[in-house]
Amino acid sequence: MSELKDRIQKVIDDEPVALFMKGTPGFVMCGNSQRALEALRSVGAPVTAVDILPDPRIRQELADVSGWPTIPQVFIGGELVGGADIAEELVASGELREKLETALGSDYATGRENVVDVLATSEV
Amino acid sequence: MAVDTLRGLLEQAFPSGNVDVIDRTGGGDHFHVTVVSGRFAGLGLVDQHRLVYDALAEPLADGTIHELRISTRSDT
Numbered sequence: 001m002s003e004l005k006d007r008i009q010k011v012i013d014d015e016p017v018a019l020f021m022k023g024t025p026g027f028v029m030c031g032n033s034q035r036a037l038e039a040l041r042s043v044g045a046p047v048t049a050v051d052i053l054p055d056p057r058i059r060q061e062l063a064d065v066s067g068w069p070t071i072p073q074v075f076i077g078g079e080l081v082g083g084a085d086i087a088e089e090l091v092a093s094g095e096l097r098e099k100l101e102t103a104l105g106s107d108y109a110t111g112r113e114n115v116v117d118v119l120a121t122s123e124v
Numbered sequence: 125m126a127v128d129t130l131r132g133l134l135e136q137a138f139p140s141g142n143v144d145v146i147d148r149t150g151g152g153d154h155f156h157v158t159v160v161s162g163r164f165a166g167l168g169l170v171d172q173h174r175l176v177y178d179a180l181a182e183p184l185a186d187g188t189i190h191e192l193r194i195s196t197r198s199d200t
């Protein structure tokens with residue numbers, strides 16, 4: 001595996017909620033990324049965001065890892081939850097909250113947001 | 125890409141299903157597809173959407189679909 005793929009996999013595995021998106025929570029560059037972010041925010045999920053725009057390899061390696069062709073991609077507890085459409089559906093049905101509670105515990109809702117740079121060589 | 129082309133690909137993949145394709149912006153690259161099919165029975169949303177992505181792999185890969193919204197439901 002490439003180092004980049006390793007770092008992407010590590011974010012997926014280690015972060016409670018990983019959001020691969022276009023832009024960052026502070027500066028979203030795409031409507032669907034915004035929808036996924038808002039869905040996560042609406043249930044108070046902690047979000048670790050990865051901006052896929054700085055290098056096209058991020059998107060390619062991510063698609064390899066997840067087998068999911070589009071951005072955004074939401075992972076909870078290392079498991080692919082889906083894109084913006086599924087995130088919104090799961091908020092509406094209450095299942096997103098359930099997933100978060102199951103994966104992270106009932107006090108998951110910190111609303112904490114941070115950004116990880118998978119191109120950086122330092123530890124994520 | 126025309127709505128009819130996407131509809132054709134989806135109807136091919138979901139022959140007994142109910143397919144609806146909306147061009148959201150009129151520009152021919154932002155679509156909302158709705159598929160109701162027995163193929164989705166017993167599948168989670170991720171796997172349901174994967175089947176739709178598979179059906180639209182070509183227009184997704186070559187960039188003719190710039191943005192895609194998907195709604196899926198099993199009819200069984």
